[in-house]
Amino acid sequence: MRESVHQVKRVLVIDDEEGMRATLAANLELEGYEAVEARDGVHALELARQQTFTLVISDVRMPGLNGVETFRELKRIQPELTVVLMTAFALEKLIEEAIEEGVYTVIYKPFSMDHLARIVARAVDSPAVLVVDDMPTVADSIVAVLRAAGLSAHAVHDGRAAVRYVIERGADVCVLDLVMPDQDGVTTCAQMRRLEKRVTVIAMTGHSVPEMVNAIMSKGGYTCLRKPFDALELIHTIARARGDAAALLSVPPARA
Known part of the structure; x- marks a missing residue:
């Protein structure tokens, strides 16, 4: 049985760039969250079938499943999941679709860790x-x-x-x-x-x-x-x- 998200504030970080992924996870752990890393969309879906997450932070441009496709599949596994997307690219059709389908927000790279921490704090607290x-x-x-x-x-x-x-x-x-x-x-x-x-x-x-x-x-x-x-x-x-x-x-x- 999965543990309640109210007991564990666990954040899934999805990025095919290992350095970026590790940096995000390390900073989240400094803020008191449990950070779990996924190297791509397929890996993220495997993890979501095994664990309950409070929040997902995912890059948009990744090989295989992109961040928006991963978001859609994650919502099928955990419908109440809050998802934040990251991108270095200007607003495009793919991201517009994700926003219109319920993504919490989109963060544009480069961003500061302080910026991310503020967004995460609000997203895991009362995302309504x-x-x-x-x-x-x-x-x-x-x-x-x-x-x-x-x-x-x-x-x-x-x-x-x-x-x-x-x-x-x-x-x-x-x-x-x-x-x-x-x-x-x-x-x-x-x-x-x-x-x-x-x-x-x-x-x-x-x-x-x-x-x-x-x-x-x-x-x-x-x-x-x-x-x-x-x-x-x-x-x-x-x-x-x-x-x-x-x-x-x-x-x-x-x-x-």
Whole structure:
């Protein structure tokens, strides 16, 4: 029987370059994780059938199975697995497909180990998207789209409920409506940003409220999307926010 991922924070590192693979594994172990190395996609699938992993970090360009193909096969073996891809190449169709199928984020080489540590800390902690909109049909429809893309997503319908959700259950990204009764998005964002486990906030609005947009950005908001927005635009924005070092600067890496 596989042990619970809540008991062991085990990270699978997949890269055909031995030096890169060993460096990543060594740094992850310094952060308190158990790191397991796989030399290619086939090896990774063998390991995934034998052990449970909290997170996978995989290179995209590899001989045999590439990183995206490996990601797809890994998700069949362990559907709840969180996967981060690494690449030295500009965004290409293959990577776009992976993002739209639920990859946590894409890290572009070269990157610092500090950057990686911040992403890993968030990815193994609460890799979920919280959607907040006072119109339940809007919030629920966004959640349905995100789940269909392979992302963990949940909805609440007011600002206070959103803050409680983050405290009690956790989320690393919040898609937050700006204009809501009782407690608006700006106030909700400010409260979330004061929490120990801070959340990356992607604002959204169907109103012309430049003052509120400026206010939420000044309080640490990542960006603001104008309703109605394309579902793929949101999915790509979430992946980009998760991999953006600037959005993570105020979040200290949490040791396992």
